[in-house]
Amino acid sequence: xxxxxxxxxxxxxxxxxxxxxxxxxxxxxxxxxxxxxxxxxxxxxxxxxxxxxxxxxxxxxxxxxxxxxxxxxxxxxxxxxxxxxxxxxxxxxxxxxxxxxxxxxxxxxxxxxxxxxxxxxxxxxxxxxxxxxxxxxxxxxxxxxxxxxxxxxxxxxxxxxxxxxxxxxxxxxxxxxxxxxxxxxxxxxxxxxxxxxxxxxxxxxxxxxxxxxxxxxxxxxxxxxxxxxxxxxxxxxxxxxxxxxxxxxxxxxxxxxxxxxxxxxxxxxxxxxxxxxxxxxxxxxxxxxxxxxxxxxxxxxxxxxxxxxxxxxxxxxxxxxxxxxxxxxxxxxxxxxxxxxxxxxxxxxxxxxxxxxxxxxxxxxxxxxxxxxxxxxxxxxxxxxxxxxxxxxxxxxxxxxxxxxxxxxxxxxxxxxxxxxxxxxxxxxxxxxxxxxxxxxxxxxxxxxxxxxxxxxxxxxxxxxxxxxxxxxxxxxxxxxxxxxxxxxxxxxxxxxxxxxxxxxxxxxxxxxxxx
Amino acid sequence: xxxxxxxxxxxxxxxxxxxxxxxxxxxxxxxxxxxxxxxxxxxxxxxxxxxxxxxxxxxxxxxxxxxxxxxxxxxxxxxxxxxxxxxxxxxxxxxxxxxxxxxxxxxxxxxxxxxxxxxxxxxxxxxxxxxxxxxxxxxxxxxxxxxxxxxxxxxxxxxxxxxxxx
Numbered sequence: 292x293x294x295x296x297x298x299x300x301x302x303x304x305x306x307x308x309x310x311x312x313x314x315x316x317x318x319x320x321x322x323x324x325x326x327x328x329x330x331x332x333x334x335x336x337x338x339x340x341x342x343x344x345x346x347x348x349x350x351x352x353x354x355x356x357x358x359x360x361x362x363x364x365x366x367x368x369x370x371x372x373x374x375x376x377x378x379x380x381x382x383x384x385x386x387x388x389x390x391x392x393x394x395x396x397x398x399x400x401x402x403x404x405x406x407x408x409x410x411x412x413x414x415x416x417x418x419x420x421x422x423x424x425x426x427x428x429x430x431x432x433x434x435x436x437x438x439x440x441x442x443x444x445x446x447x448x449x450x451x452x453x454x455x456x457x458x459x460x461x462x463x464x465x466x467x468x469x470x471x472x473x474x475x476x477x478x479x480x481x482x483x484x485x486x487x488x489x490x491x492x493x494x495x496x497x498x499x500x501x502x503x504x505x506x507x508x509x510x511x512x513x514x515x516x517x518x519x520x521x522x523x524x525x526x527x528x529x530x531x532x533x534x535x536x537x538x539x540x541x542x543x544x545x546x547x548x549x550x551x552x553x554x555x556x557x558x559x560x561x562x563x564x565x566x567x568x569x570x571x572x573x574x575x576x577x578x579x580x581x582x583x584x585x586x587x588x589x590x591x592x593x594x595x596x597x598x599x600x601x602x603x604x605x606x607x608x609x610x611x612x613x614x615x616x617x618x619x620x621x622x623x624x625x626x627x628x629x630x631x632x633x634x635x636x637x638x639x640x641x642x643x644x645x646x647x648x649x650x651x652x653x654x655x656x657x658x659x660x661x662x663x664x665x666x667x668x669x670x671x672x673x674x675x676x677x678x679x680x681x682x683x684x685x686x687x688x689x690x691x692x693x694x695x696x697x698x699x700x701x702x703x704x705x706x707x708x709x710x711x712x713x714x715x716x717x718x719x720x721x722x723x724x725x726x727x728x729x730x731x732x733x734x735x736x737x738x739x740x741x742x743x744x745x746x747x748x749x750x751x752x753x754x755x756x757x758x759x760x761x762x763x764x765x766x767x768x769x770x771x772x773x774x775x776x777x778x779x780x781x782x783x784x785x786x787x788x789x790x791x792x793x794x795x796x797x798x799x800x801x802x803x804x805x806x807x
Numbered sequence: 808x809x810x811x812x813x814x815x816x817x818x819x820x821x822x823x824x825x826x827x828x829x830x831x832x833x834x835x836x837x838x839x840x841x842x843x844x845x846x847x848x849x850x851x852x853x854x855x856x857x858x859x860x861x862x863x864x865x866x867x868x869x870x871x872x873x874x875x876x877x878x879x880x881x882x883x884x885x886x887x888x889x890x891x892x893x894x895x896x897x898x899x900x901x902x903x904x905x906x907x908x909x910x911x912x913x914x915x916x917x918x919x920x921x922x923x924x925x926x927x928x929x930x931x932x933x934x935x936x937x938x939x940x941x942x943x944x945x946x947x948x949x950x951x952x953x954x955x956x957x958x959x960x961x962x963x964x965x966x967x968x969x970x971x972x973x
Binding site: 302303304306311318321322325328366367368369370408409410411428430433434437438440441444452453456457459460463464466467470471503506507525526528529532 | 915918919920941942943944945946947950951953954956957958960961963964965966967968
């Protein structure tokens, strides 16, 4: 009886497979990667996984390009395919591909940056043995592909529940990847545990926020919430607290102060290629989600959240810039720089306008390429014990290897926002959008903090070029083809987006329209 | 007040009381057992609200699987069985934050709904839930499968010391 009823009434929602293809391809490739782990002989796994992952991301990117111009909501309202969504998915695919090159580098260290057996007790005899000799883990490939798929779904999710599922899908593999660094295992495990616990906490906030928003609006899809904001008969406090809790979950992922405390520890402890992946792709995905929530679901309460988020943007820029000054480790320095940069993106987001949306999209891509190249160079400066990340070890690097010191100097200048780099174009874009939207106070804070954060960047530059190389200054390893390609792509994009930004600016301008 | 209201209040009180005991007891095993009481009380709330499937899933998964796993973890690691003082932290900050957040949320709900009545939707039977999952929520549901697969792979990667030896 009941089955009859179900068969009669169960009407499957229409799924637009072409529009969902970018994510479905990645999830499928991830599953195939798991099978490869089970079936392929040990020697063949690494090349097979690498080729599979690259082809998968390339296929996904092709599907995104083919879907360009689509504007629709599909899968029973769970996924919105529109300009910003496709642009963000495309950026995640391209940046993910470059990060994958860094992750796959195996010539710098035998077996790559990942340890084969993460469960071996840190600093034990077996652990020291596998640090120098063991082959690397290839399970990282399916995990990374799942994570990228989750990020794409996160940027396109059109209701809060789908968004939550996507958040977990892209976070969980990242927690695991953090624990697998080949060197300094304890630091890596601590980073992973910290990231996992704080991330679980942030997810709980996000989920509770969804419940409160549902209590206010009676819906979880963004169009429904948009209709209910201001019109619902329920108490508006439910909406405010719900939005605040949802925002906490998103701000945590985007590493905005005061929810940034995990960032330096995790960026330092994680294997550097994974740090690069997090700094570039996770940031794109997190801001993609934040943009959609603020622009699509809660647009009509912008007068309420703007001052609060504005204060958070100012705090983030200040914390990132001031604490960057005191850092002595290059990975922590770049972590605080990434926090400050998240603040600048938020300035663009808070313009709540087409220009704000377009400039934030541009900023995310420009920053992603620069940070990938910067972490790529960090993986090259190494001695017998692995990467030399302490700043004192970078003294005199300009004499030892002028090429990489020049590249790194250029990237730091891009982070500081010097003209003729992508950093300048990006910062100009978000500040212009904020002024247009009468958010001048954010721009003033942005300019002041830009001046502060230029100091630590210049200190590194001075250290590299004007100090004599000491006993402990490590040589820069000759990069393998993959790292060389990643650093070249990142640095070239930083230069090109500074000199001829117009094509990408046009692209963001055309993409900047959300479907509701 | 109807019977359902009274039951909800009673079960809620049990859940909150057991929850407080979970974090305040000095015996780690007892904390796990109080968690069972807490989860059962929440399952009871679901039953009163006519969400039968969710209630049974709560009992099966949380009480049956998660807590048992937790107790196994206590048993297999060298955790102390008796009262252990190092489980205790200074209580004031935790009590302040936890109590403050709980009271704040309670005040929010009280001020948000006052005496407004919400009619219960149709009972959460397996049929109704299955229909929802496979129509409106089919994509997130399938993606949860991917999440579980990723978690499975991850668990193997971080826990098996003999992985990759072949």
